[in-house]
Amino acid sequence: MKRVFLLGLLCCSFFSAWTQTKVSGKVLDTQGEPIAFANVLFTNTTEGTITDENGRFYLESEERYFRLSVSFLGYSLQEIELVKAVTYEMEIRLEESTQALKEVIVYTGKQSKKNNPAIDLLRKIWKNKKVNGLRKYPYYQYDKYEKIQFDLNSIDSSMANSRMFRGMEFIFDDLDTSRITGKTYLPFFLNEVSERVYGNNPLGKERVDVRGNKNSGFEGNQAITAFVEDLYSDYNIYDNYLKFFDKSFTSPLSRTGVDVYNYVLNDSAFIDNKWCYNIVYYPRRKNELTFKGDFWVNDSTYAIKKINLAVTKSANINWVKEIYIAQEFEVLNDSVFLLKRDYMLSDFSFSKKEDARGIYGKRTTVYDNYQFNQKKPDEFYKKQSDPYDPRLFNRDSTFWANARLEQLNKDEVGIFTLLDTLNTVPKFKTYYNLVSILGSGYIEVDKWNLDIGDVYSTFGNNQAEGIRLRVGGRTYFGQNDTWRLEGYTAYGFKDDKFKHGFSAKVLLDRKQRLILSAGNRRDIEQLGLSLTSTQDVLGRSIASSAIVTVGNNNRLTNINLSTFNLEWQPVKNFRVRVGSTFRSLSSALPDEFSLDYVDPEAPGGVSSSLQQMDLNTTLIYTPGRRTIGYGVEPITIDDPFPTFLVNYSKGVSGFLGSDFNYERVQLSITQPWQIGGFGRLTSTLELGKTYGEVPLGLLSVIPGNQTVFSLYKTFPNLDFYEFVTDTYATLHLEHNFNGRLFSRLPFLRKLNLREIVGFRAAWGELSQGNIALSAPTNIPLQAPSDRPYWEYSFGVGNIFKIFRLDFNFRGNYLDNPDARRFGVTGSFGFSF
Incomplete structure (x- = not known):
């Protein structure tokens, strides 16, 4: 019987190979x-x-x-x-x-485009794109099924026999070949989601009901899920620009495409009984964020029937060797073309060489069961379903058999069994834990339900503490914990003192995101790096631990901070936070930096320490923000979104020895702007005013930066406390061209560098009463009130794919003591 079964398998394999x-x-x-x-x-x-x-x-x-x-x-x-x-x-x-x-007049390079029939068709696509697809109907609904898969690729015998996979050789038993690249690959991750989507075009509203979510491979790891969500956000091929990996690629259907692509009318044929024209396109220049491929367009509706897009290997994008996209559309009622299937493959690799190993990321989305003109009440779109309902993650096999609009192939089915087996192999657990530590910064201790870390804050150095060591931890029962305790202790070898921080959070109501938090921190910190007062009892600015600084970085503060807050999210992405803080501040280096202020009740009429009780109300609105998880600390998907912040603080004197009565109002708006194919502009406007007389420790300091790191929303040519205000306005502009300009220069093109320009300005006032109240003996109290202070910078990013250098220039106030006219800062990180 076994021989018969084996013979049957061989015959099936032979027949399958013959039909391919x-x-x-x-x-x-x-x-x-x-x-x-x-x-x-x-x-x-x-x-x-x-x-x-x-x-x-x-x-x-x-x-x-x-x-x-x-x-x-x-x-x-x-x-x-x-x-x-x-x-x-x-x-x-x-x-x-x-x-x-x-039959066809063809152009290349910069020759005339007037007589190109492909461009004539393209103009008709532009004219009709707003009336194609779902836009034709006021109301719509459809089923959506999505599966995302990750595979190791370029598998060969040397890899399978390497020491790295010793004891795990069984994972190479079932390999297949990509239909796009021809490389052998090994699947190791699969996520499936089934959804029902409802839309209202007159209102511009859409509701998505998640009906099931199934994850194999790194199950429950929300950091990986968030990474995948950010990589594979939805897109519309009719848009002028398609966003992938935080970059905007010019669509071949874009109105600006004629300046970026060459178009050729190549063929015509019937596809599903519809006469279509085939247009081939390819980029005019190298190193730009463009595609190559072809599409089929209907001859009467000028709707796309099929399209293929492949990112050129010369495109200025890191860690991605290949991107391939294929979309197919079905015809409804002889005229309406609706998206049927969307496939996207990404080949991630450290190198773009042909034989370089890497990871495939594949997303397949299938659409079906379209229905139209079934009106829903307006309130229907306001009530979103809960995508983290535990029942969604426990759907049985019967549900998935019906929900899959495209059945799993043999490789995808095998992932579930493969991962179950791998999780029993100690070496695989070791590899997984190592990657987890690098990604999160925490070492998991499962038997104690505790994480040790974060490991990246272990070492530090500054003038007050000298060498500093820190160790911390947090409770961790799962990524959706409804409560969490976290803390750290640190020791400075120069001041011979221990420091600590402790935080507790509890989620009281999951739907309203009602969170109660409290904490205490006693440490040394570099204040004045932000215009808003710190409420963070666990974090630490890079300026407080910078090994290399510019100038005499001695303006550090002893801080004893206690916080109590209640946060509520009445509607999606709108948070209301009310709470209180109690701070004790004093100079960490009193011989070099003074926080003294006039106090008639103190001995000598001067106090060197400050105690302050504040009541705070903060409103935060982040439209477009997406998160993963439903616990007390959900993970934000790294997708740029605007942030609007309004903060009101009331200082209360007398309570627990608090020293000052005052009020402060602050407004901050941070907005990313995608400027088509010219990159992204990020802008931040901050306004603030303090009512009442307060000393230096409570004033608003224009954020300087004496580190060698490029820190957004700081002024790299200002020293700490160089400008102090009670009324201020600051503006930060930073534009990353993503290599758009350098790609035009032949001698720079192959380096894939990226150009960044920045402009920063600050205006402020400081009342004579506040100047008289403070008594610092070693720094002048000055505000940029006569004229706004400003700086500008030119930066080069993507140096060796990880480094960025900024060349910063001071625009005015050049006569200030020790004014830094020019400086160089930098940063490093992994970005696409």
Whole structure:
């Protein structure tokens, strides 16, 4: 019986291989030079691809084909017979054509575009895009199924036999080949989500009801889920710019596409009984955020029937070697084209070399069961479903059999079994824990339900403490904990003192996000790095531990801070926080920096320490913010969103020895602006005013920066406490061109550098009463009231893919003592 079963499997495998066709190779001219963006199709079909910049291609089909057609403008069509179902490493040479093309007028480079029929079609696509698809109906609803998968790719025998995978060789038993790249891959992560989407076009409202969520591989790891959510946000191919990996790529259907792409009318054919034109497009210049590919457009509605997009390898994007997108549309009522299937593959790798190993990220989204003109009450769209209902994560096999609009293939089904087995292998757990520590900064101790960390804050150094060591921890029963305790202790070898911080949070109501928190911190801190008073009892500014500083960085403060807060989220992304703080402040280096103020009741008429009780109300609005999880500390998806903040503080004297009565109102607006293909501008406007007389420790300090790090919302050419105000306005502008300008320079193009420009300005006033109240003996109290203080900077990012350098210039107040006219700051990090 076993032999019969084995024979049956072999027959099935043979039949499956026979019904597939796989080809790969290189297209060259007669001189042996590669031909980029050549068309490669199975003869008499619409199944095809185009070659990359090196002339390479890979093409796969579930059908068995016997001929391959290869063509490119200016070259004769070449047809190759496919003797075998699988033919790799083909070398195809095209000869220059001697016949003139009469049907299609083609352009290249900067030649005239007036007589290009492809661009004529493109204009009709622009004209009709607002009436295509879901926009045709006032109300709509549909089912949506999405699966996201991660795979190790470029698997070979040397990798399978390496010491790294010793004891885990079984994971290589079932490997497959990508239909896009031809590389062998090993799946290790799969997430499935089933949703029902409702829309109201007149109101511009949409509601998404999650019906099921299933995760295999790193199950429950919300940090990975948030990373995946940010990578694969939704997009519309009709938009002018498509956002992937925090960057805006020019869409081939964009109104600005004619300046970025070459378009060629290539073919025409019936697809699903609809006559369509095929347009091939490819970029005019290298190193820009562009695609290459083709699309099929209907001849009457000018709606897209199929489109393929592949990011060029020269595009200025890090850690991503390849991005491939394919969308298919179905026809409804003879005229309406609705998205049916969306597939996206990303090849993540440290190198863009052909044989470099990496990870595939694949998202497949299927849409079905469209319904229209079923009106819902307006209140229906205000009540969003709970995407973290535990029942959604425990759907049975019957639910998923019905919910999957596209069934799992054998590799995807095998992920569940593979991960169950891997979780029993000690070496795999070791690798997983190491990656988890690098990502979160915490070492998990499961048997104690405790995390040790964060490890990145262990070491520090400053003038008051000298070398500083810190150790901390937090309770951790799961990522959706409804309460959490966290704390740390630190020791400074120079001042021979222990410091500490402690925080407690509890989620009282999950739907309203009602959170009660309290904490205490006794430490040394560099104040004046932010215009808003610190309420953080656990964090620490980089200025307090900077190993390398600019100038005499001795203006550190002893702080004993206690906080009590209640936070409420009445509507999505709008938070209200009310609470109180009690602070004790004194100079950490009294011989070099003074926080003294006039106090008639103190001995000598001067006090060196300050105690202050404040009542605070803060309103925070973050439209577009997305989070993962429902516990007391949800994870924010790293997607730029605006932040509006209003803060009111009331200082109360007398209570617990509090020293001053005053009021403070502050407003902050941070807004990211996507400037099309010219990158992103980030702007921050801050306004504030203090009513009443207060000493230096309670005034608003224009944030200086004496570190060597580039810190947004600080002034890198200002010293700490150089400008002090009670009324202020600051503006920060930073624009990252993402290499748009450098890509035009041949000698810089291949370096993939990115240009950043910045402008900062501050205006403020300081009353004579506040000047008279403070008695610092070593720093002048000055506000930029005569004229706004300003700076500008030029930066170069993506140096070796991880470094950024900023060259900062001071615009005025050059006569201030020790004024720094010029400075260089930098930062490092991993970004796409």
